[in-house]
Amino acid sequence: MCGRFVSRTDAAMERAFNLIPRQWRPDWQSFNIAPSQPVPVVLQRNGQREGWMARWGLIPPWCHGEPPKFSTFNARAENLGKAASFRGPWQRRQRCLIPALGFYEWQQQPGAGKQPYLIRRLGGEIFAFGGLWETSSHPDGTQVLSCTIITLPANELVGRIHAKNRMPLMLTPEQAEDWLERREADAETMLQSYPAADMEAWPVSTRVNRVGADDEALIAPI
DNA sequence: CCAGACGTTGTT
DNA sequence: GTCTGG
């Protein structure tokens, strides 16, 4: 699963994903992005690859711009073609990239309490979560762009950290074009857990628990 | 037919 | 325990 992550919209991200900035602010960054917040996304519309901000937590069209009561910040890869909220975007090829530098998972400790970990590509290489985007319109016509992050069975590294046995779909910049442009059957073959051998993780401060905390020290090993 | 859900995770 | 807010 994935419920907190680290991202930025700097020149390196723009270069890595070869996009035209729309709502991307130069050098925006967060070390502690939580569900319901705006996140940078890359999506392709009218043949152009654009960088937008989207609410993390997909809002279906039939919710008229209001966040649903049920959880939509993650979408099980196994349910993309079935779930009412995700089926439409999946079939309409509304796939997006959510650029990131790492994400957090919490490990239940034997005694009690949870130890957060930072998890990322080896060496901190840029990557993107694979997701879906959607638009939903308020009664007054205002459109809301939102997104979800797809989850898969956890690989060995993530599985060791939490018993949840789920992890986000991670894509390299080299896979970006295929994810945004392939037809459904081809995109389906990309629903693979990123190799554990190409990832690293370490314990970080429980300061990350608080949504308001946002500084570079959050990702430092403790 | 209408009513109600629409989602994910983990489980001392 | 369960929901909401961030």
Added chain:
DNA sequence: CCAGACGTTGTT
């Protein structure tokens, strides 16, 4: 994901 609220009446 975690943290924090979870309620009412009437009002410094």
Added chain:
DNA sequence: GTCTGG
């Protein structure tokens, strides 16, 4: 909006 359950 669309599907499932009754």
